[in-house]
Amino acid sequence: MASSSTSVVVSNKEKENKNTKKVTLKSSDGESFEVDESVAMESQTIKHIIEDGHYSSLALSLSVKTTMASSSTSVVVSNKEKENKNTKKVTLKSSDGESFEVDESVAMESQTIKHIIEDGCANNEIPLPNVTSGILSRVIEYCKKHKEAAGESEPSVTSYTSNSTTNPLTEWDTEFVKVDQNTLFDLILAANYLDIKGLLDLTCKTVADMMKGKTPQEIRETFHIKNDYTPEEEAEVRKENQWAFE
Amino acid sequence: MGLCFAKAQREPSCASNGKVTARQLGILRVEESSMTSSKKRKESGMTGLWSGLPADLLSLIVDRLDLIELLSFHGVCKAWRAAASTALSKIEASANHKPWFLIYGENSQCHLYNESGRRYTNSIPELDGATCIASHQGWILVFQGGSMFFYCPFSHAKIDIPTFPLSVLSNHAAAFSSPPTTLECIVAVMHRDIMSGFSLYVLQRGANAWVKCELVQFYNVRELCSAIYGNQNFYFFDKINKLITYSVKEKTCVQHTLLKNENSTTIKHLPYVRSKSHFVRRNMRKKLGLGEDVSISICGTVVQNDSTDIIICNEEVESAEEFESCYLKGVWIQPRFFHLSPNQSWSF
Numbered sequence: 243m244a245s246s247s248t249s250v251v252v253s254n255k256e257k258e259n260k261n262t263k264k265v266t267l268k269s270s271d272g273e274s275f276e277v278d279e280s281v282a283m284e285s286q287t288i289k290h291i292i293e294d295g296h297y298s299s300l301a302l303s304l305s306v307k308t309t310m311a312s313s314s315t316s317v318v319v320s321n322k323e324k325e326n327k328n329t330k331k332v333t334l335k336s337s338d339g340e341s342f343e344v345d346e347s348v349a350m351e352s353q354t355i356k357h358i359i360e361d362g363c364a365n366n367e368i369p370l371p372n373v374t375s376g377i378l379s380r381v382i383e384y385c386k387k388h389k390e391a392a393g394e395s396e397p398s399v400t401s402y403t404s405n406s407t408t409n410p411l412t413e414w415d416t417e418f419v420k421v422d423q424n425t426l427f428d429l430i431l432a433a434n435y436l437d438i439k440g441l442l443d444l445t446c447k448t449v450a451d452m453m454k455g456k457t458p459q460e461i462r463e464t465f466h467i468k469n470d471y472t473p474e475e476e477a478e479v480r481k482e483n484q485w486a487f488e
Numbered sequence: 489m490g491l492c493f494a495k496a497q498r499e500p501s502c503a504s505n506g507k508v509t510a511r512q513l514g515i516l517r518v519e520e521s522s523m524t525s526s527k528k529r530k531e532s533g534m535t536g537l538w539s540g541l542p543a544d545l546l547s548l549i550v551d552r553l554d555l556i557e558l559l560s561f562h563g564v565c566k567a568w569r570a571a572a573s574t575a576l577s578k579i580e581a582s583a584n585h586k587p588w589f590l591i592y593g594e595n596s597q598c599h600l601y602n603e604s605g606r607r608y609t610n611s612i613p614e615l616d617g618a619t620c621i622a623s624h625q626g627w628i629l630v631f632q633g634g635s636m637f638f639y640c641p642f643s644h645a646k647i648d649i650p651t652f653p654l655s656v657l658s659n660h661a662a663a664f665s666s667p668p669t670t671l672e673c674i675v676a677v678m679h680r681d682i683m684s685g686f687s688l689y690v691l692q693r694g695a696n697a698w699v700k701c702e703l704v705q706f707y708n709v710r711e712l713c714s715a716i717y718g719n720q721n722f723y724f725f726d727k728i729n730k731l732i733t734y735s736v737k738e739k740t741c742v743q744h745t746l747l748k749n750e751n752s753t754t755i756k757h758l759p760y761v762r763s764k765s766h767f768v769r770r771n772m773r774k775k776l777g778l779g780e781d782v783s784i785s786i787c788g789t790v791v792q793n794d795s796t797d798i799i800i801c802n803e804e805v806e807s808a809e810e811f812e813s814c815y816l817k818g819v820w821i822q823p824r825f826f827h828l829s830p831n832q833s834w835s836f
Contacts, residue, residue: 479563485608487607
């Protein structure tokens with residue numbers, strides 16, 4: 243049951259992020275940290291700055307190095323609006339009413355969403371009636387990760403000392419599909435509906451791998467499929483499957 | 489894909505009165521219902537979940553399976569059988585498959601290796617004491633002390649053909665023009681004996697006896713290592729550079745010498761490339777886990793590759809050790825599943 247509880251946690255996290263306002267804290271040597279407002283308000287100083295509403299103009303100069311910035315109390319707080327201007331966001335709404343705000347570039351990993359946005363029909367929210375929140379949050383996770391990886395222009399993962407199996411994205415993908423069958427099934431349907439080729443390939447490959455080396459009966463057991471063959475048809479099946487995988 | 493959605497209405501949020509808000513309630517309710525439906529799936533044993541996957545998605549999964557895995561998939565349930573049939577016919581239609589490798593010769597124990605080296609095992613009594621002399625598009629031609637038959641190792645389909653005039657074969661090269669289920673199938677076997685020299689035997693589809701062809705004297709033709717059919721001719725190659733062509737129409741043989749890459753217009757070009765040490769060059773001994781003391785006699789095949797076909801020549805791979813611990817036979821074969829109708833036979 244661990245995997246089902248994980249999905250609940252994930253969707254809650256997404257909910258938190260959506261409702262929570264973010265602030266950016268800038269250290270004296272120029273490094274920026276985006277944190278939840280609630281987190282930043284652990285600092286009474288920052289709490290006052292925010293509550294006073296003067297944070298767009300106030301600058302607190304202190305000699306605080308980058309490494310200590312996360313725990314320091316004296317930093318410059320910049321306006322969230324300025325941040326947002328750089329990354330366009332879209333809101334995706336799951337079938338069960340959850341809204342997820344993501345970077346437009348991440349959302350466009352889905353060809354379906356890409357077409358909707360390009361056709362100018364996006365408006366405020368893009369409703370996805372075929373995808374539940376639990377699955378949508380996972381799909382977004384996948385898209386974010388793969389968008390990030392694509393953004394890294396340095397092809398360090400293909401250096402001559404490593405091969406594709408040690409590609410960190412491959413490892414991440416492998417972990418990503420370690421889910422229960424219901425989730426895997428829903429991911430395939432979602433990847434197909436949202437037209438995300440990488441995710442569709444990954445999930446289909448996972449299912450295919452689950453079948454390799456198994457007899458028809460073993461596949462039935464793995465996937466909980468009812469045998470609807472007559473005894474004659476079953477005999478034919480047995481004739482076809484005499485080659486055994488060792 | 490480019491559908492226009494109506495502007496989404498914002499859900500009215502209830503006034504917060506310190507208690508759980510309507511929105512929060514709504515989320516809880518939804519999570520509950522999604523958990524109920526997944527609970528429902530668990531209760532019914534998830535039956536119908538996977539067998540209900542749409543056919544186009546099933547085919548995406550199935551395209552990644554090799555022929556044997558596909559046969560397993562084929563036998564799971566009726567819904568999946570339909571999806572498998574499409575994939576099976578795709579395999580039949582694709583000619584560019586890397587050939588699999590079949591090892592036999594140790595009683596009736598046989599091993600099949602797919603393109604990536606995965607091994608499958610089966611017991612095939614028909615191949616006990618037999619030798620494969622030709623392989624083409626999934627059919628192998630098998631010789632067993634005089635009796636001959638066509639065989640498909642994947643489906644175990646078998647077509648007996650008339651007895652061969654010789655009961656023992658030494659150096660030989662054989663080929664057939666088309667699948668033995670076609671009306672125009674012709675089989676030709678060139679045999680080389682130290683004592684009696686060369687002899688050529690031809691069998692037409694429907695005939696009940698082999699025909700021995702009159703041969704002219706050949707000069708300097710060494711050990712035969714491959715045979716292929718093309719353009720109404722059978723081509724027999726020796727290990728070095730000699731080629732014997734047999735015209736099916738004229739029923740005559742002509743000897744030729746192969747030249748390397750001459751761009752003259754007076755010289756005929758054959759659209760083939762030969763791979764003479766295919767097993768050795770592909771490091772197959774290691775891939776198959778065969779000991780150095782195993783020798784193996786291999787029957788080649790033809791692999792279609794864009795405009796040029798690649799002839800994988802017959803190969804005799806010697807044991808690297810002084811003593812040969814065991815002598816195996818192998819054949820390169822395309823993965824095909826042939827289902828025969830019950831009254832399929834060589835005669836019409």
